[in-house]
Amino acid sequence: MSIVTEQFVSLSKSTARSRGYPDLPMVVVPHPFETLPPERIRTIADEKLEDIIQQIRKPHTEPLPPQS
């Protein structure tokens, strides 16, 4: 699974599709991340934790042939 900021969702989906994982599980976090204070980042981590665990527990899928 992949954790991406909201500005990079289209790139992440495109890359995942190209590499054969069109349904790659993703958890989206706010953007930009770098300028947030550490407390806010901890809050986001707490908020997203359950979602991340659920996505990780999804069954593993074999890659499809790459699609361009």
Add this chain to the structure above:
Amino acid sequence: MTVDRIPVRDTYDDILEAAYARGWTDGLPIVPPTENRVNRMMSAVPLPPDHVVAVLPPRWSDATVEKLAINAVMAGCLPEYFPIIVEAIEACADPRYELYGLNTTTNPVAPMLVLNGPVRQRLGINCSWGVLGPGNRANATIGRAVSLIMSNIAGRIPGEVCKATYKIPGAFSMCVGEFEERNPWEPLHVEAGLAKEQSAVTVAAPSGTFNIMDMESKTPEDLLFTMAASLIGLGSNNIFPFYGLAEMIIMLCPNHAEFLAKSYTKRRMQEELVRLARVPRSLCTPNKLRMMQSAGTDQIEGESIRVAARPEQFRIFVAGGLGGLHTCFFPTYGDSLMVTRPIRFLPASS
């Protein structure tokens, strides 16, 4: 042909509008890629049309000879230029060049080609006045072909997957010849282990240009000091915790090169740049310094931060017009390294 044919009314305007409608252009008009023109382009290399030269990210599309030829035609290339484009694209796909990062990063960056060897004379490549500017067919169209290939084959689409905040003007086309005849040291391709008489192409990943003007220095040592001091900027990608490998490209003008050669070999110059190009810790913000320390960079030394820890990170070559005392510094965006390849498919005389 192995790609789709698209019937359009046979007028230039109709063909052009069809190309615009499909997003094939860089915004400027193209030469229509008719079957005859594409076949002529492909005839310049002894490879079948469906031969995959490289697989280009972020779309990971097959860059076949035929697709490369279509883009070369659209860019306005002559068939004689095509062997350079094939080799440049293979170089772009070298893992050291990190093309996925280059085509998707938020940084402003685009491919630049540097040509070496006899191919420069044979194809009339500009190595001198205005080398980065408009006016020369070979430089302009070879660079443009690579740019169109990045968009049309690799999928470098702004916003969707290419997250470049601005991109750079050179993303339209950037191709220069090294002015080897005015290089007092070994040229780029010889540095890469090739024979001087071998034609070669190097791909680089500059993030723009920075002019280093020095008309005042009376010694090579003073001139090199000025150059080192011009490579320093706290917002530089080279003073960033995770880009420790980044190269700094210095395109010396012939007159600066001649003057520096009075004191330096190329290697000695690179070593001196490591020693001289540094930011005092006192000018670095606390968080940047903390991040660089925790990243374990070897750039921090004593009370200063070096912009590069290894001499090889300074990539030096010679090009530009005579008379001026302006050297061009190309910062780079990150961990892309320059890659050099011999140009295999030129006629024997080149």
